[in-house]
Amino acid sequence: MAGHSKWANIKRQKARVDAKKGKTFTQLSRAIIVAARNGIPDPDGNFQLRTAIEKAKSAGIPNENIERAIAKGAGTYNDDSILEEIRYEGYGIGGVAVLIEALTDNRNRTAADIRAAFSKNGGNLGETGCVSWMFEQKGVIVIEGELEEDNLLEVCLNADAQSYEIINDEDYQGAEIFTSVETLEQVNSFFQNQGFNVKETELRWIPNNYIEINDPEQTKFLLRLMDALESLDDVQNVTANFDILD
Structure with a gap:
């Protein structure tokens, strides 16, 4: 089960810290925009939107920011940027599979940033479908x-x-x-x-399965890769199939 992974525990702890940072505001606002765009712009009839709004409120995002994000998703707010949902896939050191969910208004910029994060930390960005299975x-x-x-x-x-x-x-x-x-x-x-x-x-x-990592050097590279990917403004979520052993 996912939560038994030590990486999953680290990620949970990081999430509680990151919730206080500005980047999370950007992520959560974008999630509201996409949820409002993909369904009706009414949280009572759109579970995805209602969930995104609840997360935003828990993180302390002001109501006016939430309302603006809903308006952007509904197309009633004058904004030229168009957010696109893209999933990227790749490998970290040791053959670890990495799945990245992004929301971007410039897919070329996002792909370049993600590719750089992989290459600097012993991994590589792969083709669509290479690890999602x-x-x-x-x-x-x-x-x-x-x-x-x-x-x-x-x-x-x-x-x-x-x-x-x-x-x-x-x-x-x-x-x-x-x-x-x-x-x-x-x-x-x-x-x-x-x-x-x-x-x-x-x-x-x-x-579906985890790769056990017990080498300190590999652990260092993998955690650096996760941090580098999650620090990107366009990245919403990062998932990887490794478990850090004691």
Whole structure:
């Protein structure tokens, strides 16, 4: 399961820090624009948009910025830039598969930036489809708080969730619930109605298998690559299939 990866744990910790940074504001605003463009610009009838707005509010984005992003997606705001959703694929050192989701108004710039990040850190940008077959897209519901596993299992079964993972980091307690893409909204509503503290809901690419990394030099290059990719303004999400061993 995805959360058992030490890299996944590192990424969760980074996300809590990055939520306070300006780059996250850009990412979340762009996610709202795309969600409003792909569906109706009304969060009550657009689950993707509602989820993007909830994330933006949790990160402290002002309401006026959220409303402007919705207007851009709906085409009612005068803005010449057109955002395009693109998925990039490549390999890190040791044959690690890397999947990158980007939102960009200039695909040539984004591809060049991503290619540079790979080449500087022992990897290479590949062709479309070269690694995506190693991942499966799932719905993920993040809940916070101390949990009783027997109760969580029962709720997961009743909600038709696929699986779960309890998280006990030093500064965080909760769980991640995994669903199919199609049932994410339904399972999310079920958990909210049962009184769980749902912190985040998203679609995520989950590796089918992990490559175990126990070489300190390889670990250094892979973490540098992840940081370099995630620091790019056009990059929304980065997923890789490696696990760091103790």
